[in-house]
Amino acid sequence: MTGRIVTGAHYGLRDWLAQRITAVIMAVYTIIAVSVLLSGHPITYAVWRDLFAQGWMRVATLLFMASLAWHAWVGVRDILMDYIQPAGLRLTLEVGVLLTIAAYVGWTIQILWR
Amino acid sequence: MSEAAVKTVRKPRPKYLNLQALIFEIRLPLPGWISILHRISGALLFVALVWLLWMLDVSLSSEAAFNKIKHYAGLWPVKLSLLVLVWAYAHHFCAGIRYLFLDLDKGLDLETARLTSWIVLGASLALTAFLGWKLW
């Protein structure tokens, strides 16, 4: 490789590690959420609403979403770096992905605390 | 260069990556399939998140809306798409955990790597079937 690539930023260990740690957090949340949903009663609106009314569930779901945001950012950026060569297009897509992720997180907060 | 290397006739490489080349000519080994499916499932989940969040949003807004989403999720094109996403999540989850172990230098030898690839493939399909059965 010659020259410095302007899009992409931070190569290396930090992102790699972040992607793994967030993966573990999401995996734990997934196991807990699936167990809660499969344990017992059929899911009616009351069950569903009460589940998301609990403080721990809101915080855990937000933590999941924050992990997802970081994880997906690293992941999608890796994919863009592999397949999208023109720097301008790649940068545009990366900004689009970042904005999308920010919107996902904002929306999640809105859903959880209303 | 050795005699043998010089005499080896090079197999023509596929020029374009099409489905036929991928399946019949490149013959990606199983762990390779796990890897590309992990990438595809990750990208798919990222894109589909807007739809999933929308369903979560509506389902939590009122009882009537919840029931509407329940009905919506039962329509076959919706159900089929959701099942694809359940599979994508299950595969990404199982393959992801396999990668976490590989990163810890566990299961790197060929035999184990192949075995765990089969397990990932099977477990995610089984999980999809199980969750699909539980959800509907």
Ligand code: HEM
């Ligand atoms: C259940 C939790 C999850 C686990 C255990 C997990 C695990 C992983 C791991 C270990 C990697 C790195 C693979 C590698 O570098 O070869 C990865 C990559 C990735 N993940 Fe996840 N993940 C999870 C959830 C998600 C979700 C929900 C999304 C999307 C919304 C996602 C999107 C991605 C993407 C796009 C990549 C990059 C794929 C690539 O570079 O080929 N992941 N995941």
